[in-house]
Amino acid sequence: xxxxxxxxxxxxxxxxxxxxxxxxxxxxxxxxxxxxxxxxxxxxxxxxxxxxxxxxxxxxxxxxxxxxxxxxxxxxxxxxxxxxxxxxxxxxxxxxxxxxxxxxxxxxxxxxxxxxxxxxxxxxxxxxxxxxxxxxxxxxxxxxxxxxxxxxxxxxxxxxxxxxxxxxxxxxxxxxxxxxxxxxxxxxxxxxxxxxxxxxxxx
Numbered sequence: 001x002x003x004x005x006x007x008x009x010x011x012x013x014x015x016x017x018x019x020x021x022x023x024x025x026x027x028x029x030x031x032x033x034x035x036x037x038x039x040x041x042x043x044x045x046x047x048x049x050x051x052x053x054x055x056x057x058x059x060x061x062x063x064x065x066x067x068x069x070x071x072x073x074x075x076x077x078x079x080x081x082x083x084x085x086x087x088x089x090x091x092x093x094x095x096x097x098x099x100x101x102x103x104x105x106x107x108x109x110x111x112x113x114x115x116x117x118x119x120x121x122x123x124x125x126x127x128x129x130x131x132x133x134x135x136x137x138x139x140x141x142x143x144x145x146x147x148x149x150x151x152x153x154x155x156x157x158x159x160x161x162x163x164x165x166x167x168x169x170x171x172x173x174x175x176x177x178x179x180x181x182x183x184x185x186x187x188x189x190x191x192x193x194x195x196x197x198x199x200x201x202x203x
Contacts, residue, residue, distance in 0.1 A: 002042045002100040004141075004148025006084040006171045007031075010043075012077050013059070021065040023051075024077065028085055029058050035087060040102065042086040044172075045146030045183040046072045047102025072104045073145070073181045082172045084146040098141040098148050099188055106132055107181045108144070111158060122168060124161045124176065128184065133157045135186035135194070143185035147171050 007030070014025035026043075035041065039050045041060075046068060052061040069075035077083070112125040126144070128136065136142065136159050140151045147167065153160040168174045176182070 001089055002047070002086050002102050002146070003089055004045075004098060004100040004143050004146065005086065006147055007086050009170075009172060010083045010085045012079055012081045012083065015077065015079060018063070021063055021069060022074075023061060023063050024074075025059060025061050026083065026085070027057070027059050030087075033058060035060065040088045042084070042088075042100070042102045042146045044073060044083050045100070045102065045143050045185055046074060046104045071106065072183050073107055076181060082175055084171050086146055098143075100143050100146075100148060100185060101188060102146075103185060104183045105186050106184050108159075108184045110176055110178050110180045110182065113176065113178050120165050122163045122173075124163065125158050126161065126182065126184075127158050130157055132184060132186055135190040140190070141187045143183075145172065145182045147173060
């Protein structure tokens with residue numbers, strides 16, 4: 001389980017195709033590097049497992065299966081790509097953001113990017129897959145590339161986001177461009193409500 005509050009950024013330094021997917025090596029810097037092999041870690045919002053970690057060099061390795069590559073933008077990573085990183089939440093700390101599973105539901109495409117308010121704030125419109133748009137409401141929560149964000153508006157099959165300087169400085173959102181694909185995880189509470197209603201009021 002995660003919170004959607006990105007801890008740090010990482011850079012892809014190795015991409016190695018293997019028989020069942022792709023093996024990645026990420027270089028980063030943790031304030032308190034406590035991850036170990038087998039730990040869950042959010043890579044652009046996708047929950048992956050650390051398969052190797054070198055504390056001295058702050059390097060870690062993870063493996064993405066073909067299914068994970070199909071459902072997420074990990075397949076679009078190149079050498080030098082910047083990714084958002086978050087370790088699994090620990091008990092005893094304040095819970096910011098919202099409940100994030102790291103289970104990517106699909107990919108959205110950025111259709112518009114606009115800088116507003118004297119270059120301090122950026123507005124984005126993102127096209128959402130038709131089978132997911134039903135989970136979005138104004139002022140609701142969404143996870144984009146592992147970032148917990150608030151939906152400002154919903155029109156047709158697109159959502160509007162406003163990113164503040166703090167978010168742009170601490171995440172890879174500062175690199176987002178029009179037509180780029182981003183990972184989408186809808187609010188788990190919306191899924192529970194939908195399931196409850198479907199069982200309570202079957203068609």
